[in-house]
Amino acid sequence: MGPGDLRKVLHLLPPGEVREEILVGLDTPDDAAVFRLDGERALIHTLDFFTPIVDDPYLFGQIAAANALSDIFAMGGNPVSAMNIVCFPCSLGMDILAEILRGGMEKVREAGAVLLGGHTVDDDEPKYGLAVTGLIHPDRVMTCLGARDGDSLVLTKPLGTGILATALKGDFISEEDMAEAIRGMAALNREASRAALEAGAHACTDVTGFGFLGHLLNMLPEEGLGCVVHASSLPLYPLTREMASMGMIPAGAYRNRDFVEEWVEWSPEVEDTDRMILLDPQTSGGLLVALSPQGLQVFSGLLKEGREWSRVGEFVSSPRRSIMVEP
Numbered sequence: 612m613g614p615g616d617l618r619k620v621l622h623l624l625p626p627g628e629v630r631e632e633i634l635v636g637l638d639t640p641d642d643a644a645v646f647r648l649d650g651e652r653a654l655i656h657t658l659d660f661f662t663p664i665v666d667d668p669y670l671f672g673q674i675a676a677a678n679a680l681s682d683i684f685a686m687g688g689n690p691v692s693a694m695n696i697v698c699f700p701c702s703l704g705m706d707i708l709a710e711i712l713r714g715g716m717e718k719v720r721e722a723g724a725v726l727l728g729g730h731t732v733d734d735d736e737p738k739y740g741l742a743v744t745g746l747i748h749p750d751r752v753m754t755c756l757g758a759r760d761g762d763s764l765v766l767t768k769p770l771g772t773g774i775l776a777t778a779l780k781g782d783f784i785s786e787e788d789m790a791e792a793i794r795g796m797a798a799l800n801r802e803a804s805r806a807a808l809e810a811g812a813h814a815c816t817d818v819t820g821f822g823f824l825g826h827l828l829n830m831l832p833e834e835g836l837g838c839v840v841h842a843s844s845l846p847l848y849p850l851t852r853e854m855a856s857m858g859m860i861p862a863g864a865y866r867n868r869d870f871v872e873e874w875v876e877w878s879p880e881v882e883d884t885d886r887m888i889l890l891d892p893q894t895s896g897g898l899l900v901a902l903s904p905q906g907l908q909v910f911s912g913l914l915k916e917g918r919e920w921s922r923v924g925e926f927v928s929s930p931r932r933s934i935m936v937e938p
């Protein structure tokens with residue numbers, strides 16, 4: 612569902628319950644919820660599932676699991692346990708389902724968590740994902756909000772997975788052509804999360820369905836802060852620009868554009884293709900991190916610039932919530 616529709620539904624509901632244990636709940640744009648147990652521990656809850664984005668069932672399982680675990684890492688938490696969410700047409704064959712689950716299970720183990728069970732529904736179209744529970748110190752939760760004027764904006768994985776998946780579905784590229792993107796989607800955000808925590812990040816979120824700009828918008832409060840983005844500094848998976856210029860743009864990118872439009876000022880020099888890449892819905896994307904100048908130094912001592920992260924913009928004071936996209 613696009614961000615606009617989701618917002619409409621949430622407005623139809625009564626406001627979320629107010630309890631002092633709820634550190635992050637329904638009222639914030641964060642994807643995961645945080646519930647304090649005591650002075651030392653809080654639970655993080657999140658879940659995510661979707662239809663196959665690649666043909667290989669094992670890789671799909673890995674990607675879906677990495678994606679579901681990501682919201683725990685975006686908050687700086689440690690995943691503890693996970694449950695499978697499975698929709699599957701029995702006619703496809705149980706060996707395929709077993710491969711999906713094996714991929715997911717191995718990824719959960721790699722993340723240091725345990726898979727405890729799950730639930731399966733017969734459905735025409737396969738879908739897979741996880742509900743994940745994590746632990747975090749209640750005083751060390753990173754959320755979307757908290758960036759300050761002068762902070763750098765850092766991104767820890769390239770963009771382009773929605774565009775490449777669209778091209779793959781249309782047989783314009785093969786799974787081998789998008790090997791780097793598949794590796795990227797299956798990679799955990801764990802190291803980036805630890806580096807962000809250690810660097811004292813002011814804010815952190817992960818890039819998924821709302822695209823780079825949609826998730827960046829979630830990092831900006833109603834007023835007082837803007838962000839300048841340098842489009843040419845954004846890391847892209849191979850073939851992303853080629854496929855985007857051929858029109859391989861997923862419908863979600865247009866939904867994301869409608870949602871962010873009001874707050875985005877495009878420099879006329881930023882081409883349409885690049886605009887759509889910034890709006891492309893991502894699967895298991897990287898972390899977006901707001902870092903002070905000192906924080907950026909610590910971060911760059913922990914992870915390799917260029918390979919593991921790129922500085923893609925900076926936060927600036929602005930009367931109005933706004934994203935300025937420069938070439």
Ligand code: CO
Binds near residue numbers: 642658659682819
């Ligand atoms: Co999510």
Ligand code: CO
Binds near residue numbers: 817819
């Ligand atoms: Co998220």
Ligand code: CO
Binds near residue numbers: 729730731
């Ligand atoms: Co059940």
